[in-house]
Amino acid sequence: GEDVEQSLFLSVREGDSSVINCTYTDSSSTYLYWYKQEPGAGLQLLTYIFSNMDMKQDQRLTVLLNKKDKHLSLRIADTQTGDSAIYFCAEINTGTASKLTFGTGTRLQVTL
Amino acid sequence: EAGVAQSPRYKIIEKRQSVAFWCNPISGHATLYWYQQILGQGPKLLIQFQNNGVVDDSQLPKDRFSAERLKGVDSTLKIQPAKLEDSAVYLCASSLALNEQFFGPGTRLTVL
Numbered sequence: 001g002e003d004v005e006q007s008l009f010l011s012v013r014e015g016d017s018s019v020i021n022c023t024y025t026d027s028s029s030t031y032l033y034w035y036k037q038e039p040g041a042g043l044q045l046l047t048y049i050f051s052n053m054d055m056k057q058d059q060r061l062t063v064l065l066n067k068k069d070k071h072l073s074l075r076i077a078d079t080q081t082g083d084s085a086i087y088f089c090a091e092i093n094t095g096t097a098s099k100l101t102f103g104t105g106t107r108l109q110v111t112l
Numbered sequence: 113e114a115g116v117a118q119s120p121r122y123k124i125i126e127k128r129q130s131v132a133f134w135c136n137p138i139s140g141h142a143t144l145y146w147y148q149q150i151l152g153q154g155p156k157l158l159i160q161f162q163n164n165g166v167v168d169d170s171q172l173p174k175d176r177f178s179a180e181r182l183k184g185v186d187s188t189l190k191i192q193p194a195k196l197e198d199s200a201v202y203l204c205a206s207s208l209a210l211n212e213q214f215f216g217p218g219t220r221l222t223v224l
Contacts, residue, residue: 030211031211040217041217041218042116042203042218043155043205043215044215045212045214048211048212050211088154092211099168100145100155100213102154103154104152104153104154105152
């Protein structure tokens, strides 16, 4: 079955770049996502990338996809304290399961 | 545009009691999802509706969990009887297209 893995914790200083990594197993993934979850809140969709793309940039966010290695990363430029949250990688195969499979989440801590 | 609404936000019950959660999706969204998010984990899909029909309920513990979506709009998720391991955040999401799900704030359930 599908499996999505992430490292548990990342600490960066304000103003630095953050890179959150994710690996997945389903080679038929159609879309890959990054969600942000702040304490006590639901999940906010940050960005997503279609599986035939290598990169997508949206303001401070850059998503890189390496399909060969099944590796997805999210880079946040000029990280701010408001970026402190848990970031979830997720994938979906719209051709079969149509089910969003999430990773365990990476807690990003931004220090001053 | 109003987001996905859920109620209650918090619920504390004793084991073997019953509980129900309510979700109102974004207007016009045909697909509705219920996820269970246990502390420290990513959300796990419990059930997916397309209008008022069930698309996927393969991970719903049907001996104690039930869900319905009458008239293809609002949905309720019920647990009867609750167990300690049901303590989690229950997230509702809706989508217009398969590639973009919008999440509500969730209901945090504590079973004592």
